[in-house]
Amino acid sequence: MPVASPVVTLLVAGLHGLLLLMLLVPIVLLRRGRKVGLGHGGDIQLLQRIRAHGNFVEYVPLALILIALLEITGLRREAVALLGGVLLMARVLHAVGLWRSPGYSFGRFTGTVLTFLVILASAALAITRGVAGLSLG
Template sequence: MIVSTFAAILAILYIQLSFRVIKIRKAKRISLGDGGDASLQAAIRTHANFIEYVPFSLILLFLLEYQGLPSHFTYILGAMLLVGRFCHSYALADEKADEKMQLRVVGMVLTFLMIFISSVMLLITQVF
């Protein structure tokens, strides 16, 4: 049940990222591709990066919760993913993304750490 909450919140963030791409496409009148526009390229990559990491991360978290991971650990891992994805998305949402590189790095570190910890925990539960 905990993973469902994180999945719902992340789905809302995903919709927001999708609308950002749509908004820029409409404003720049670019229906396909990125037209060489830097702001659209950033929005597309932010959206794509989100969808590349979040589903797999949620599957790992779900498996841990399903196997009986204590709720406080599930909340911690879910919060790492949520904060990581928010930081990463926020850092790339601005045309001055280079100035927010540290926030982007924090986002990726939290995401990778969550995936790594979840993976190790799943392996440990299978071995023991």
């Protein structure tokens, strides 16, 4: 199996790191402004932002690990960039949708579906490449 430097995933992970900070800072500011030390204190806006952040940390790490492993094992950089780009777009859509409404929204729904599709595609590729690698080695 090829061993490549995962430079595309490195870039994508860096962009996701910036997005994570963009999700965190408003939470900190709202908590300080509304004097909420733990949790959301019954504040719906704060709860929405906490969940946007929480959802991000629930899904993005595994997706990035899968994408990085795919890149390291030789998946074409264009495919890696597509997976990473769709993941980033999905997480932005989800966060914006959840910030705007605690209920259904186009952004939240679309972001969730795209995130699941990236994880599903990455997992399927990883399994396929892993099985192929086992049979070669």
